[in-house]
Amino acid sequence: MSKGGINLKTFWPAIAIAVILFFLPPIIPRFYTYILAVIFVTSLLAMSLNLCVGHGGIFQFHHAVFYGVGAYTVALFLTKTSLPRGVGFIAGPIIAAIFGLLIGWFCIRLTKLYFGMLQISLGSLVWAIVFRWYGFTGGDDGIHGIPIPEFIDSTNSRYYFILIFFIISLFVLYLIFKSPFGTTLQAIRDNPERCEAIGINVKRHQLVAIVIATFFAGVAGVLFVVLEGSVFPDLLFWVLSLEVFIMCLLGGWFTFAGPVLGAAITVSLRTFVGVYTEYWTLILGVILILLIFFLPEGVMGFILDKINPEKKEIIEKDDE
């Protein structure tokens, strides 16, 4: 990776936000620190899904499964084995990616909605197993009191741990987004038939994207365990998958950072409107309807459109 690959102009707002986030915990109440950490975890989950949906055109309808698998993996490692705890943390994303590969391997034979339907079925199968297998996963009780390492046992230290891995993951996802792989993936989204006609192995490319996305869903799952110290089958339930899907649409699924915005909006609504009414999803529903009519490109898509109405792309002239 050469230095010129990163355009500082597009990066400084992100760096500024990151710096602010680092200085926030001592100033704001602990509750808000916690909510921010929830937003980071949820954002990462949404970002990983968007690699499939927004950039790859793959209808990964049941993405939460891999989030849950990552979370359960680390939970089981920490409670059922005496291995060093770092092993569990590393195993979470890897096992999630292996599940992604297996389920993706079957689903990728189908396209569009058919892919999505098979994916929901296979994902629900994983959910059903977790939900019923009391002896191993704790069934519908889940697993509680997971022994989190001491250095991250306070709200603030958890916040920093999650923030650091969130930033690293986002950076890696950005590199992938701006790589030949990511560009080809977006071309596949726009026109898979044409991609085959220029010599791209579309199915293999999409399968790699699924494996990467499920890996990062697994990272989000591990971070969830760090934050909450417990796991439960709802993490793998299709309702969560739908919620994450909506976050991508809400934020702007053709943009890179849109899902972060979508996750922040959804989590804030749930937290602050949820206090007044348990029907906060009603408000989310109304927002979604307005969105479809007025901002079909999502909130981020709308903002970028205002900044750059001609939709030009900055392209460098020289080769490496």
Next chain:
Amino acid sequence: MLQVQDIHKTFGDFKAVNGANLSVGEGELVAVIGPNGAGKTTLFNLITGQLKPDQGKITFMNEDISQLPTHKICLKGLARSFQIANIFHRLSVFRNVQVSVLSQKGLSGKLFRPVQKVAVTETNNILESVGLIEKAQYIAGSLSHGDQRMLEIAIALGNEPKMLILDEPTAGMSPEETAATMALIQQLAETRGLTILFCEHDMDVVFNVSQSIMVMHHGSTIIQGKPEAVRVDSDVQEAYLGDDYA
């Protein structure tokens, strides 16, 4: 270079291609003509692997390609453009061509290299040769119809093909645009040493530029030969005129 021998393709009861033969020599500019529904596009889809033939043999550079998947055929040096502008609407013009160049160089899978540093010179060269360099940074979906057709050809060129198949490259163009496009195609064929197979409805264009013409009717080949020979062939006249006056 390309040999198609007695190829058949049936959709249900409909025989879309029913015994087509075609021979394209290296460096030639070959046209396929025929009335609407004669099976020209189906024939092209069979050659480039979008469809698999029921029967018959297709050889490219002495290799049987009739059962290969599309992306493998493409990497053997046989690229195509489509009848309807088939581009990547949300990507910039530059990226449209770059994706194709990356695929040709086997770089599509690279995860951690900034894409704006890869295959830039090659991409710019292609954009220059088709006259789209000024519009490189525009989103492809916002281009005019004529420009999208040129981009379509540019994407195909990104594969550094030995042979290019163009499905009605001038469809929907004005006479001036048609003339300019055909001149460009001829020029590309010369400078890049391309073999070109195309189909086209405009007979003036076909008889002006092609070295060999294959005529299809009801999915079968009537004749393939030099323009002068095709022009006077009685079966061809019947295929074109007979149907209309029957």
